[in-house]
Each structure stands twice: as structure tokens, then as C-alpha cells.
Amino acid sequence: MATSTTDFISKLTELKKDFKVFIPSLKKQITAKQITLKQQKDIISTAVNGVLGALQFTKSINEVINNNIDGESFYTFDRVPALLALRVHSLGDQIKADNGEVVSLKPALERAKKVPNFKLDQQVSIDNIKINLRIPTLKQENVIVKRCIQEIDNLESEDLSAAMGLIYIFELLKTIKSITIEDETVEFEDLKVTDRVKIIEQLPLELYDDITAFLGQLVKYEADLLAVDDTTITIDASLFDATTTT
DSSP: OOOHHHHHHHHHHOOOEEEEEEEEETTTTEEEEOOOHHHHHHHHGGGHHHHHHHHHHHHHHHHHHHHHBBBBBGGGHHHHHHHHOOOOHHHHHHETTSOOEEEEEEEHHHHHTTOOOSSSSEEETTTTTEEEEOOOBBBHHHHHHHHHHHHHHTTTTTHHHHHHHHHHHHHTTTTTTEETTTEEEGGGGSOOOOHHHHHTTTSSSHHHHHHEEEEEEEOOOOOOOEEEEEEOOOOSSGGGOOOGGG
């Protein structure tokens, strides 16, 4: 008896092996599923697109985490622990590090079980301007990333400096929850992304140091996780390329 494609795909889905992923923001293990060949293909395909590819990679892996791990809301500091677990359970723990050596991801995955000690939000201010910062969820980040991809894709030529400028602005943008000037407050999620950009471009330069310092806690956390002996694991499309260990 013939089987429909839909039924066959449904059976394939049922055969996927579940495993547990430790999510730092939830402080517990969560059920997850292995990545599919299509997801692997979508991730690896971002490697050839230069600056734009870096953003497409972030968008793709955020979607994989949200689709493959049970739960409604994951933060950006959950990304590396989740990716390491997805990689290990889908393609094995061996990977080529920055120095060319083949290393195991297991030590990094073990360190990822320690919950980071930093704040999810913080307020910075100067004069009459107050900015409420937040560590975004992956879904919140993807709203900004998608818009940044559109903006860079619309550039008339391959203008690297303009693209990098946009990425810098959007990196800051996703961290801002609200801005208050005297008695007037704007919630950034109530605004169009283009309007958020217009506002952030007019902020005093002094505030950027405070915003960057807030982001720095996440950068350090990820760097510590990804350090293996004398080398570093790079989070990019090659992480999901099974041929990089050969």
C-alpha cells in the first residue's frame, strides 16, 4: 500500500532521538531533538555570504534552537550551551579548533552546566536620559537580525563599511528595552525597527560604553565556555560541518 509523503515524514519525525540539554536561564535540563539534514544544510550555506552570512547564521541557529528544544523562551546566553549539545548529539563531539587540532566538545559542554552569574537587565543613564538594558531572548534577537539582513541586502553594492556600521547599531539595538527622557518613556518593542535605529543613532556617545560593558558579560561568558586547553572553539557554520574533523 502506498504511503503519502506526509505520513512518511511523520514517521521519520517519530524516529528522532530525544536527549537532554542544560539551559542556563532555566537552570535545568530540557528535552531536545537532533538537527535534521535540512537544518544542517541551511546553517552551512550561510558560510559563503560574508558579512551577511554571519547574520544569517545567527538567525538560522536561533531558529534551530527554538524549533528543536522544548520551551517557549531562550535567552542569548543559552545559545552556546544549546548549540554545543545539539552538535554533540547530532554529529558527535569531535571538531577542528582554531589551531587546526581536533578537540572534544565535551569539556565545554560540561562547563555549560554552570549557571552564569550576571543580570538579565540593567539601567544606565546620563543627564536626563535613562536606558533600560536587557539580555534579549533568541526570538527578540531574531526580530532585529532579520531587519538587519534586509538592510544589508538592500545596499546597492558590497559596501563593507556600511554593512559593519549597520551590524554595530543593530547589536546595540537588540539590548535596549526602553529609553526615558525626563518624564517620557518609549518602549522599544512598541516601535518599528527603523524608528529604533533613528533614536539610538542620536544617543550621546558616552552611553555606548555603558551598553558595551553590559554586553561584555555575555562575551566573556561565551569565551570562557569555548576555551579548550590552548585553543578556542569557534561558533560558526563549520561547527555543523561533519567533514571538519577529517
